[in-house]
Amino acid sequence: MPVTSSRLGGPTDRRIVRTQQLVRDALLSLATEKPFSEILVRDITERANVNRSTFYAHYQDKFELMDKIAEEKLSALGKLASPEYGLSAPPFQTDFETPDPYFLALFEHLAENETFYRIILTRMQDSSLSDRMLESIREFFYLRITSAQPSQKLLVPLDILLDYASSSAMGTIRRWFEQNRIYSPHYMALQLTRISELGFYRAMGYEAG
Known part of the structure; x- marks a missing residue:
């Protein structure tokens, strides 16, 4: 007789988490191949190798699925600078060779979740997700x-x-992302740090008179 424990971390919970991850990965994979408007639930379930009934047990439609993915990713992005993330806040000082740890965490997060961010920034017509991303960055x-x-x-x-x-x-x-991340997260974080420390005019090469 199969075990169907509902305790957190039990077999049932692990299966649910695995199924949800398969479905989310399937949607993101499909969204890199064709417009979001053309993706059907059938496409998602076939790519994830799950039944349609399984999909609808977790999500109402593809829009709710994408919303759940966005909620997870953007919530994590907005909290990168929060105390719970564990970064120390160094004083603002001139150090042109060391990126601000917060900026480095930002670009590393973006790189680790590249598929999602590339989709909402370069492939989706719906601006609501990019607007939510802007609020998370703010x-x-x-x-x-x-x-x-x-x-x-x-x-x-x-x-x-x-x-x-x-x-x-x-x-x-x-x-x-449009340039396929030709620079590393470390390099991008360092440049953002330099611009922040120097200010716009000094970054352009102007010296204070």
Whole structure:
């Protein structure tokens, strides 16, 4: 008689987790091959090698499936700079050879989840997911700014600083994926660190008068 334990970590739970991962991987794989609008639930179940009834036991449709994937990935992205992630917040100082650990964690996360981010940034027409990604990046920068020097007086309003930082990073990340990540996560994190430390004008080569 098969064991069907419902305890966390039991055989049933492990099978559910494995099935959900197979289905999620199948959708992402298909989304790299054809437009999301053309993907059918049948395509997903065939790629994942599961029954349609199994799919519908976990997800209402492909939209809910993609939403669950996005929720998981983007939640992790936004929390990279939170205390629970375990990174220490070094003071902002000039070090042109060492990337900010938060920026490095950001680009490593993007690289590890490349398929998902490449899909929402370069293949999907729906802008809602990229908008959610922008909000997660904004949350990332908010945590980074406030964790290092919470009592530091800002020279520009926080909302403008966050809009500038998150929008600039988003554009850079999108271009990074469009160019097939020709630079490593470490290199990208280092350049973002240098731009942040130098400021836009000094990064262009202008020296203060």
